[in-house]
């Protein structure tokens with residue numbers, strides 16, 4: 733087994749708070765794992781994902797991603813690390829409204845030479861790669877040149893997933909990406925997202941309140957009382 737994420741002594745206390753929102757002694761997430769996290773509203777799920785992605789800095793902990801301790805990187809280095817190695821599907825998708833669907837997806841490769849090179853190697857060009865992932869996510873050709881804001885919520889969510897997958901980042905992080913979808917669209921989305929992650933051998937960290945999604949994932953954790961605890965069969969260590 734090869735850990736892609738290794739965490740030691742992760743303790744995060746927000747300013748003006750006395751108790752940590754996150755306090756994880758030790759956690760490893762293996763390459764190719766599909767890792768489901770549930771937790772009550774306000775339990776710290778987004779905070780945890782943002783620390784993992786280096787959006788929130790936590791210099792006292794050891795958060796190793798792909799053998800780099802991101803806690804020790806500068807803000808600029810963390811931004812570049814994220815662009816190179818992490819596809820992030822935000823709760824509100826964070827698409828750029830005035831750019832087209834195709835431009836939004838290609839943007840991920842413009843921010844990273846590594847992802848651009850992988851997209852070109854696999855698909856011939858960044859544009860072809862964007863076409864590929866959008867078609868895998870059932871985005872019709874007729875939508876590709878529309879501004880992102882003209883799409884439905886479900887379509888925007890699939891565009892956000894294509895942007896996360898392009899250029900084959902090693903880690904995909906998804907923060908409640910299905911919360912505004914109907915049940916039929918949720919199932920289709922999860923199946924496509926997981927199968928695409930498997931194809932690119934990415935590790936998927938997925939936060940959701942929707943417990944019906946759990947069976948799609950091979951590791952199930954709950955964030956409770958500031959710690960992540962494994963729920964079903966024990967596979968990976970935690971304290």
Ligand SMILES: Nc1ncnc2c1ncn2[C@@H]1O[C@H](COP(=O)(O)OP(=O)(O)OP(=O)(O)O)[C@@H](O)[C@H]1O
Pocket residue numbers: 746747753771772773774775776777778779780
């Ligand atoms: N930038 C911040 N500054 C101070 N406190 C914050 C900040 N962001 C989040 N918090 C606090 O941290 C706690 C956890 O918030 P977080 O958004 O991580 O929870 P969550 O589990 O993702 O919630 P939800 O399921 O409702 O999205 C909350 O009490 C919140 O008020």
